[in-house]
Amino acid sequence: MPRAKRIRESTRDDAPDRQGARREPSGAHPFGERREITALFYDLIDSTRLLTHSDLEDFQDVIGAFQGRSCAAVSAHGGSVSEVLGDGGLAFFGYPEPLEDCATAAIHAGLDIVDACRQLAAHAGWGDLHVRVGIATSDVVIQATEGRISAGVTGVAPVLASRLQSIAQPDSVVVSERTRRLARRHFAFRYLGPRRLKGFDEQQEIWGARRRTINATRFLALGRWSHRMIGREDELAAALAAWRSAVAGRGRALVLRGPAGIGKSRLAFELFRRIRAERARLIVFQCSRRGAHAALSPLVDLLRSASGAAAGTTDPTFRQIASLMRREGISDALAIERIAFAAGADVPSKQSMEEVGPQQFRERIVWAVRRCVEDWARAGPIVIAVEDLHWIDPTSRDLLRDLAGWIRDKPVLLILTTRERPAWLDPEPHVTQITLDRLSAAEAGQLLADLLPEVKAGPFRARRFL
Numbered sequence: 001m002p003r004a005k006r007i008r009e010s011t012r013d014d015a016p017d018r019q020g021a022r023r024e025p026s027g028a029h030p031f032g033e034r035r036e037i038t039a040l041f042y043d044l045i046d047s048t049r050l051l052t053h054s055d056l057e058d059f060q061d062v063i064g065a066f067q068g069r070s071c072a073a074v075s076a077h078g079g080s081v082s083e084v085l086g087d088g089g090l091a092f093f094g095y096p097e098p099l100e101d102c103a104t105a106a107i108h109a110g111l112d113i114v115d116a117c118r119q120l121a122a123h124a125g126w127g128d129l130h131v132r133v134g135i136a137t138s139d140v141v142i143q144a145t146e147g148r149i150s151a152g153v154t155g156v157a158p159v160l161a162s163r164l165q166s167i168a169q170p171d172s173v174v175v176s177e178r179t180r181r182l183a184r185r186h187f188a189f190r191y192l193g194p195r196r197l198k199g200f201d202e203q204q205e206i207w208g209a210r211r212r213t214i215n216a217t218r219f220l221a222l223g224r225w226s227h228r229m230i231g232r233e234d235e236l237a238a239a240l241a242a243w244r245s246a247v248a249g250r251g252r253a254l255v256l257r258g259p260a261g262i263g264k265s266r267l268a269f270e271l272f273r274r275i276r277a278e279r280a281r282l283i284v285f286q287c288s289r290r291g292a293h294a295a296l297s298p299l300v301d302l303l304r305s306a307s308g309a310a311a312g313t314t315d316p317t318f319r320q321i322a323s324l325m326r327r328e329g330i331s332d333a334l335a336i337e338r339i340a341f342a343a344g345a346d347v348p349s350k351q352s353m354e355e356v357g358p359q360q361f362r363e364r365i366v367w368a369v370r371r372c373v374e375d376w377a378r379a380g381p382i383v384i385a386v387e388d389l390h391w392i393d394p395t396s397r398d399l400l401r402d403l404a405g406w407i408r409d410k411p412v413l414l415i416l417t418t419r420e421r422p423a424w425l426d427p428e429p430h431v432t433q434i435t436l437d438r439l440s441a442a443e444a445g446q447l448l449a450d451l452l453p454e455v456k457a458g459p460f461r462a463r464r465f466l
């Protein structure tokens with residue numbers, strides 16, 4: 001294939017197995033400049049087959065549009081397309097323009113290319129149109145050359161990116177270990193294992209990159225839920241009834257109350273598992289002892305971690321929060337700005353937000369949260385869970401009180417778990433409180449037998465354990 005050959009040629013002096021031997025102090029290099037860059041390789045899958053099945057002009061239109069969108073995605077994130085090769089291409093991040101965070105920028109661009117391909121496929125009615133993206137980072141030696149960028153780039157990154165692209169699943173972005181390490185705070189990665197790749201002596205650790213979302217994958221991935229659910233039939237039925245009501249546009253708030261370890265989170269999870277097939281979206285806010293006196297801490301914590309800002313060290317940037325919220329379908333610019341401000345980001349209207357008094361600030365946030373929930377629920381009914389309400393900070397509590405009253409005609413189920421009765425929550429018909437009692441001795445015995453199959457758990461023994 002001419003494309004693969006050209007890349008091999010451009011990198012022939014830096015075969016992967018000789019990588020170590022080529023290391024030199026950063027910058028100075030007898031044959032050019034040494035720099036860390038990230039290479040991105042993208043390619044449509046099986047486009048020759050698509051060509052044989054479609055009108056030539058249609059084909060050209062779609063491929064042209066795909067290339068246009070892909071190049072735009074690369075430049076939007078500060079990269080440069082080095083070569084456009086028929087139905088694919090090679091781009092560099094960090095060269096020729098230096099880029100602070102080239103791995104993160106490349107992954108953003110790669111995910112945008114996948115999105116663009118999906119949109120074009122839907123638009124053109126071409127279900128078979130899929131793309132693969134491979135991304136890798138390495139030091140390279142750069143020689144100033146004639147026109148074509150890749151001719152002057154010698155290093156592992158472009159070869160590895162091309163190999164990773166070739167093994168990626170359709171519409172996915174696969175990245176090298178070094179790329180993942182550099183971008184780990186900004187995306188969710190799935191380990192795809194060590195893989196043997198052509199031309200590489202050592203196995204390569206590879207990863208699938210996804211955007212972070214605020215949908216509650218972390219909650220679901222906690223792993224404490226693998227054993228079966230015991231009992232709680234009545235409580236689950238009440239929770240499901242509340243969900244049905246929300247689906248019908250009559251929002252409900254469900255308070256699950258009981259001491260630590262009684263099974264509040266488990267019940268919430270079980271509900272979500274049951275309604276998952278309905279493509280319900282779940283967003284989980286976690287209150288914490290540490291955040292009990294920090295304004296809006298469950299919201300701020302979630303935004304920080306989902307937008308990729310390091311916990312406790314730096315504030316997320318306005319751009320990080322805005323792009324996270326837009327990805328979630330929230331489009332109201334003012335609401336985004338106010339929420340981003342609350343999360344500590346430096347927003348354009350910072351000064352005017354700082355000038356308002358606490359009451360007005362609270363009203364603005366209430367308004368912004370309502371707008372966000374409206375936008376979020378536009379795609380379908382949603383579940384908002386707030387865990388461990390006994391630690392909620394006063395500002396969040398006010399916000400939640402407002403939300404609990406406001407959702408009654410919205411497709412929203414609010415689940416609140418708490419150890420104490422939330423006396424501040426107005427008793428309204430659409431607010432249901434469920435107190436979780438201890439499991440019966442027989443149920444507790446079953447639970448114990450599931451958890452510790454080696455213990456012969458009769459009711460009597462079970463009581464001693466629980």
Ligand SMILES: Nc1ncnc2c1ncn2[C@@H]1O[C@H](COP(=O)(O)OP(=O)(O)O)[C@@H](O)[C@H]1O
Pocket residue numbers: 224225227228229230231232258259260261262263264265266267417447
């Ligand atoms: N009814 C149940 N069936 C099976 N496991 C349960 C049940 N209730 C609680 N558990 C398990 O007990 C542990 C503590 O429950 P959890 O829901 O975290 O308590 P809480 O949220 O009330 O503090 C979890 O591992 C959970 O899976």
Ligand SMILES: [Mg+2]
Pocket residue numbers: 264265266387417
């Ligand atoms: Mg819990």
